[in-house]
Structures are given as C-alpha cells and as structure tokens.
Amino acid sequence: MxxxxxxxxxxxxxxxxxxxxxxxxxxxxxxxxxxxxxxxxxxxxxxxxxxxxxxxxxxxxxxxxxxxxxxxxxxxxxxxxxxxxxxxxxxxxxxxxxxxxxxxxxxxxxxxxxxxxxxxxxxxxxxxxxxxxxxxxLQGQPPVLRSGARVGDVVAVAGTLGAAGRGLALLFDRFRDAEGAPCAVDLTSLSDAEAADLSAQLRPNPPVSLGPVAAAAGATAMMDVSDGLVLDASRMAEASGVSVSIQSDSLGLDASSALTGGEDHALLATFAHGSELPEGFRAIGVVCARASSPVLVDGAAFTGRGGWDPYNDWDATRG
Amino acid sequence: MxxxxxxxxxxxxxxxxxxxxxxxxxxxxxxxxxxxxxxxxxxxxxxxxxxxxxxxxxxxxxxxxxxxxxxxxxxxxxxxxxxxxxxxxxxxxxxxxxxxxxxxxxxxxxxxxxxxxxxxxxxxxxxxxxxxxxxxxLQGQPPVLRSGARVGDVVAVAGTLGAAGRGLALLFDRFRDAEGAPCAVDLTSLSDAEAADLSAQLRPNPPVSLGPVAAAAGATAMMDVSDGLVLDASRMAEASGVSVSIQSDSLGLDASSALTGGEDHALLATFAHGSELPEGFRAIGVVCARASSPVLVDGAAFTGRGGWDPYNDWDATRG
CATH class of the missing domain: 3.30.1330.10 (PurM-like, N-terminal domain)
Incomplete structure (x- = not known):
C-alpha cells in the first residue's frame, strides 16, 4: 500500500x-x-x-x-x-x-x-x-516548573502510583514462554486487581485534566511521575534545591511499588503549606530543607531502587 | 552510560x-x-x-x-x-x-x-x-498553503533540484561492496560536480530563510520539494485544483534529475503573474487550468517516474 x-x-x-x-x-x-x-x-x-x-x-x-x-x-x-x-x-x-x-x-x-x-x-x-x-x-497561566518547590510546601500526587510497575512485572512473570519470549496475555487468568495493574501498564490513564487545575490552584512545582516516585521526586528536589520527605503510609498498601514503579504518569505537585489541595490530589509528604538525600522516606534516606533507566535496565535477553 | x-x-x-x-x-x-x-x-x-x-x-x-x-x-x-x-x-x-x-x-x-x-x-x-x-x-503573516496556486501564476523554485537524487545514485552505484552493502565513500574518487551532488544528498542546504521572504512577497502557494519536483508539484496542483506547466529548459542541464530526484528540499512557490520574484527564486513554469494531468512538462503529461515513496521504493536487499 x-x-x-x-x-x-x-x-x-x-x-x-x-x-x-x-x-x-x-x-x-x-x-x-x-x-x-x-x-x-x-x-x-x-x-x-x-x-x-x-x-x-x-x-x-x-x-x-x-x-x-x-x-x-x-x-x-x-x-x-x-x-x-x-x-x-x-x-x-x-x-x-x-x-x-x-x-x-x-x-x-x-x-x-x-x-x-x-x-x-x-x-x-x-x-x-x-x-x-x-x-x-498554558491558557494565560505561568508554567509550573519542577524547580519551584519551597520548604514547607505540601507534596501531593494525583493518579495511581505503582500499578503500572506491577502490571509490567505481571507481564514478565506470567506471560512469557519457556524461552522467555513474550506471549499472549490470558486475561481470564488475572484477578480484578491484577487486571487493573495490567491496564495501568498497557493503557495508562493519567490525570491530564488536573494539570491546569493544579496550576490554577497555585502549585509551586509539578512534574509527571514516569520513572518512579523516588527518582522523579529526587529530580524535583534537585531542581528546587530542597529535599522531599515522603510518608510511606500515604502510599497505600503497596508502598514499595508506589515508591519505585515507573510509567504511572501520575502528577507530582507541591502546594503552599495550608492551601487546600485541588480535588484529585492527595498529600504524601512535605518539602524540607536540603538533607543528606534529595528524597527521604519516613524520615530516612531512601536506598531502594529508584525507577527505570532504559540504558541500564533493559536487557534484550530478558524477553 | x-x-x-x-x-x-x-x-x-x-x-x-x-x-x-x-x-x-x-x-x-x-x-x-x-x-x-x-x-x-x-x-x-x-x-x-x-x-x-x-x-x-x-x-x-x-x-x-x-x-x-x-x-x-x-x-x-x-x-x-x-x-x-x-x-x-x-x-x-x-x-x-x-x-x-x-x-x-x-x-x-x-x-x-x-x-x-x-x-x-x-x-x-x-x-x-x-x-x-x-x-x-509566521511573524504575523498568513501561512502559505499548497492549495493557493491560481491559474496564470508564475511557478518558481529556490534551491537545487536534482542534485540530492544524483548524490544518492552515486552512493548506490559507486560505494557498495561486492555483496551490495554500503561501504565508505572515497571523496578523492569524485569530481567536483559529483562531490557537490553527494553533499546535497548527505548535507542538504535548503533555502529556509527564503520561506518568510516568499510569504512577504505574496507567494500564493508554497511547498517543500522533498519527493521530487513532479510528484510535489502534482500535490500542489491537486490541492489547488489546477495544473502546473513546467518548462524543462528552465531546469538546467540535467532536467531529468531535476524533475524526479528527491530530497533536495527546494522551495516550490507560485506568485501572481507579473509580480517580481524574490531574490533566490527562478521561474520554471506557469499555473494553468486543470488539464489531463496535474503536471505538464513542455506542454505534455509527464510520464516518467515521479519521486520517492519508501513503501514502494525501498528494497532492503538492494544494499
């Protein structure tokens, strides 16, 4: 053709x-x-x-x-x-x-x-x-940069965290053949929660409409969480010259996936202390003065894996 | 890294x-x-x-x-x-x-x-x-579409026509090994004219600054000649509901390459009859009422090959 x-x-x-x-x-x-x-x-x-x-x-x-x-x-x-x-x-x-x-x-x-x-x-x-x-x-508003987070700001997210990463793990763990090559997904083999994770990986549903909403609500910094919360929050912290302190109990039942899983395309934003968060955002921590690490989880430097880098993480032989 | x-x-x-x-x-x-x-x-x-x-x-x-x-x-x-x-x-x-x-x-x-x-x-x-x-x-000017050519307009081009196509032919004809695979170019084996053709293919130098100049001069239609003059002129003719009549003696010594060779990224434009062409443009024909063919060369429908379509023209086995 x-x-x-x-x-x-x-x-x-x-x-x-x-x-x-x-x-x-x-x-x-x-x-x-x-x-x-x-x-x-x-x-x-x-x-x-x-x-x-x-x-x-x-x-x-x-x-x-x-x-x-x-x-x-x-x-x-x-x-x-x-x-x-x-x-x-x-x-x-x-x-x-x-x-x-x-x-x-x-x-x-x-x-x-x-x-x-x-x-x-x-x-x-x-x-x-x-x-x-x-x-x-931008509809007349100033752009919201990742460099605008200020000490004392509330750290908030909109959208899922961890689901897309769990979905990717499901594909690698359950839908490869004996040689490790990808094979067709059998949806009937999945629980409802697993199906939701898979959907988050294959057909993510980021809260795009909340970007302008957050800007209008005075977000001081904002970015897309594509490579995992810790890695992306550390980028925001570096750009802003601060540290981001996250409470793991705000991240749901699977905090580990929420901290490191990539590809959810949630929005990570900071808002001035005391301001009302726009609907769709939930608080997960605070911005603090630059500490030993750009991201603290429950007050300690986070030492787990921090997201996805195709230059280091993709192994063609893995499937 | x-x-x-x-x-x-x-x-x-x-x-x-x-x-x-x-x-x-x-x-x-x-x-x-x-x-x-x-x-x-x-x-x-x-x-x-x-x-x-x-x-x-x-x-x-x-x-x-x-x-x-x-x-x-x-x-x-x-x-x-x-x-x-x-x-x-x-x-x-x-x-x-x-x-x-x-x-x-x-x-x-x-x-x-x-x-x-x-x-x-x-x-x-x-x-x-x-x-x-x-x-x-657009710096305040209206965009120049390919659909604006009117009967009686002068058809003009800026930039080279045919050189990039000749350069591609040089690569295929002279710089492949016995199995047909591409091999390094030996510049010392080329004449000055051949080196210019090769440069037009590998490092084309399109007249980008003349785009706004042509718009300011009142170009009625304009497009980039990327797939060969005849094919691109036929697109302009179809969009404008006219035919484009080209004089081959305006196309230099190698009219055949100028008519069908792709990738020169010349600018093809039409200007109202009698208007002075901006510096850098040269007349190659006129716009006429819709004829049997969208492009006429020396008054006759052009029947030669008309440009590059990767879906039909690329043969992976060719080199």
Whole structure:
C-alpha cells in the first residue's frame, strides 16, 4: 500500500482537526492565543518500551498519546495537538495501523478532549517506533516548573502510583514462554486487581485534566511521575534545591511499588503549606530543607531502587 | 552510560536555548508572539533513510534538522525550535552522539539562525532512528498553503533540484561492496560536480530563510520539494485544483534529475503573474487550468517516474 493510501485510512480514524491548518500541508498551524506553546516529545520503541505480544495497536496508540499528554499537563497546560511519527516494518497490517489510530483518538477524547492529531510522518523501519510530540496551551497561566518547590510546601500526587510497575512485572512473570519470549496475555487468568495493574501498564490513564487545575490552584512545582516516585521526586528536589520527605503510609498498601514503579504518569505537585489541595490530589509528604538525600522516606534516606533507566535496565535477553 | 550523562553531553554541544522554558523540565515553553505556532515532524530511519557507512553522526544531525526546518519554511514561517527524539542501539559511541548534536547545531546556525533544540527524548532501539519536530513562527503573516496556486501564476523554485537524487545514485552505484552493502565513500574518487551532488544528498542546504521572504512577497502557494519536483508539484496542483506547466529548459542541464530526484528540499512557490520574484527564486513554469494531468512538462503529461515513496521504493536487499 502507498503512503498516501495508508495516510488516508489513518486520517479517517483520527479525531477531527481543530487547527488553523491541519494535516495535509508541509506543517500544521495551531492557534496559541496566549502567545506561548508548550511542547514535548516522547518515543516508544518495540523492545525496550513495548512488545507486540503484549500490546495491541490500540494500546500502542493510546499509550504513545497519553505519555506525552501527561508531560504537557505537568507544565500546567492543556494539550491541544499531537504530531505522530510512526516508523513500522513493511509487513505491518493495515488493521494494526487503524487500531493504532483508534487508540490515539480514544486517548485524546478520554484524557484531553479537544486535542487532535494535527500532523505526522510515516516511514518504514525494521523496528516499530512511535515518536509523538504534544503541544499545549498554558491558557494565560505561568508554567509550573519542577524547580519551584519551597520548604514547607505540601507534596501531593494525583493518579495511581505503582500499578503500572506491577502490571509490567505481571507481564514478565506470567506471560512469557519457556524461552522467555513474550506471549499472549490470558486475561481470564488475572484477578480484578491484577487486571487493573495490567491496564495501568498497557493503557495508562493519567490525570491530564488536573494539570491546569493544579496550576490554577497555585502549585509551586509539578512534574509527571514516569520513572518512579523516588527518582522523579529526587529530580524535583534537585531542581528546587530542597529535599522531599515522603510518608510511606500515604502510599497505600503497596508502598514499595508506589515508591519505585515507573510509567504511572501520575502528577507530582507541591502546594503552599495550608492551601487546600485541588480535588484529585492527595498529600504524601512535605518539602524540607536540603538533607543528606534529595528524597527521604519516613524520615530516612531512601536506598531502594529508584525507577527505570532504559540504558541500564533493559536487557534484550530478558524477553 | 546513563541517560542523564548522555543528555548532559548532548546539551553541551547544542545551540543555547532561547525558550521561556528550555530543556530539562517535562516540556519546553516557547514564545509565539503572534498567537500561532507552525509544527511539523519528520523521521530518519537507518536503512530506508540513511546508512551509517555513508552518513556520519554530523550528517545525520544536520539532515534530520534541515528536512524539518524546510517544512516550516514552506509555510512561510521562520523556525524557532526543534524537539529531537533519538532512538539508538545500546552500543552507539558517545562520539557519534556528540557529532550528531554538533550537526544539529551547525544546521540551525547555518540555515535557521536563532533556532535551537528546546527538547527531546533518548531511548534505546535496535534501529537508529531520529524523529525531529520543528516549530516556527509566521511573524504575523498568513501561512502559505499548497492549495493557493491560481491559474496564470508564475511557478518558481529556490534551491537545487536534482542534485540530492544524483548524490544518492552515486552512493548506490559507486560505494557498495561486492555483496551490495554500503561501504565508505572515497571523496578523492569524485569530481567536483559529483562531490557537490553527494553533499546535497548527505548535507542538504535548503533555502529556509527564503520561506518568510516568499510569504512577504505574496507567494500564493508554497511547498517543500522533498519527493521530487513532479510528484510535489502534482500535490500542489491537486490541492489547488489546477495544473502546473513546467518548462524543462528552465531546469538546467540535467532536467531529468531535476524533475524526479528527491530530497533536495527546494522551495516550490507560485506568485501572481507579473509580480517580481524574490531574490533566490527562478521561474520554471506557469499555473494553468486543470488539464489531463496535474503536471505538464513542455506542454505534455509527464510520464516518467515521479519521486520517492519508501513503501514502494525501498528494497532492503538492494544494499
């Protein structure tokens, strides 16, 4: 099939353009009424980031959208457009591509209504790869940086922590064949809690709409928790020149997963002491003066593993 | 090496940020003073789009930037920012990555001064892949679409036509080993003209600054010539509901390459009859009423091959 034919099938499955100039010209033109644009890009690569035995076309479209939408939200902005670059093996089925487009659409409609795919690129690759750029609008508000946390602020999160990491462990532990290669997921073998964890991994549902809400409520710092709470909180602490002190009893029954599990795309934010947290956020700790460690858990430096680094953590032989 | 260490080395080699919020947070924030942003994305994949035996890290950085900068220019806009997603094999040398960053920087400094890399993403992949998004500003002017060509307009181009295609043919014809695999380029074996063609392929130099110039001069339609003049002119003709009539004697000594060779990233534009062409543009034909074919060459429908489609043209076994 030619690129033109594939594109027309994809465009038919995508949300309708809202741009000044949408797909089909050399570039899109988008309104940014407050004179600024928020922009971020994130890539999913077959192998380290997903496996086709575990991830459907729909899942891939969904996840490649939401991991970027979440980064826009973490600045306090509302996502308005995606640009989607899809590089895929020549033998990729048209049905897979259409499912992928449907996943993009469902993710936009669900977590960022009004956001549409306004541009993209198709190419051939031996390795299925999706690179998405998300653009957003701050709607007149200042961006919320990770560097703004102040001593005394309340540390809060919105969204799940730990579930996506447990979901990944489920895939590795239960859905590989005798040689360690990924194999199809048997949903009937999962408890309700396990199914929820798997869904958090394959089709995460980050609280994108709460990004602008937190900004409007005066969040002093905010970021997306993509690599695990401890690792991301330490980045916020480093950027702000403070330490973040977390109470593990605020993290639910599985505090260990909540501290180190990645890919939940929760929002981590700080708010001035005494301010009312916006609905959807829950307090998990406080910002304190720079201590021996950027993150303290129950008052002590945290020494467990701190999140996901594909350069050190991905082992191609593992499955 | 960790992602953080690689990133710090890359950032040191990049042009300085000009953004409200540059690299290092969840997303960049860029000023768009006229309330609009131009956005485009294009991907280069090892195999169909480049070969490491032929393309240095610097070349890859350069080309991945300019193919996107050219798309921004083709809307009549000035590029202001790049987001660069780099997916690479684990064994990729740090020196290659630093050369890649130097190529990005040199391309911005050379063809779009003031444009900087304001965000990006690093991940591991079996297939070296670069997905770049370019953002730009229309500086108060309306975008120049490919759909605006009107009967009687002069058809003009800025930049080279055919050289990049001849450069690609040189690589395939002269720099493959007995098994057909790409091998190192021996520059001393090339004539000056051949070296220029090779440079047009590996390190294209599109007339990015002429995009806004053409817009200011009243270009009625404009697009980037990336897939060959005939194919791209036919796209402009289809979008505008007209035909484009090209005089082959305006295309230099090698009209055949100029008509079908891809990847030059020249600008194809139309201007009202009788208007003075901006410096850098040369007339190659006229817009006429819709004829039997969207593109006429010397008055006849063009029947030669019309450009590059990776879905049909890339043969992995070819080298």
């Amino acid at each position: 030619s690129e033109g034919k594939i594109l027309s099938r994809i465009l038919a499955a995508l949300p309708p353009s809202r741009a000044i100039v949408g797909p089909g010209d050399d570039a899109a033109v988008l309104a940014m009424p407050d004179g600024r644009v928020v922009a971020t890009t994130d890539t999913l690569v077959h192998g380290p980031d997903f496996r086709l035995a575990w991830t459907s076309g729909f899942d891939l479209g969904w996840k490649s959208a939401v991991v970027n939408l979440s980064d826009v939200a973490a600045m306090g902005a509302a996502p308005t457009a995606l640009l989607v670059a899809l590089a895929m093996p020549e033998q990729t089925a048209m049905s897979f591509i259409e499912e992928f487009a449907a996943g993009l659409r469902a993710a936009c409609d669900s977590v960022a209504p009004g956001c549409a795919v306004e541009g993209g690129d198709l190419t051939v690759s031996d390795t299925l790869t999706v690179a998405v750029t998300a653009l957003g609008s | 960790s992602e953080g260490k690689i990133l710090s080395r890359i950032l040191a080699a990049l042009p300085p940020s000009r953004a409200i919020v540059g690299p290092g947070d969840d997303a960049a924030v860029l000023a768009m003073p006229d309330g609009r942003v131009v956005a485009t994305t294009d991907t280069l994949v090892h195999g169909p789009d480049f070969r490491l035996a032929w393309t240095s890290g610097f070349d890859l950085g350069w080309k991945s930037a300019v193919v996107n900068l050219s798309d921004v220019a083709a809307m009549g806009a000035a590029p202001t920012a790049l987001l660069v997603a780099l997916a690479m094999p684990e064994q990729t040398a740090m020196s290659f990555i630093e050369e890649f960053a130097a190529g990005l920087r040199a391309a911005c400094d050379s063809v779009a001064p003031g444009c900087a890399v304001e965000g990006g993403d690093l991940t591991v992949s079996d297939t070296l892949t670069v997905a770049v998004t370019a953002l730009g500003s």
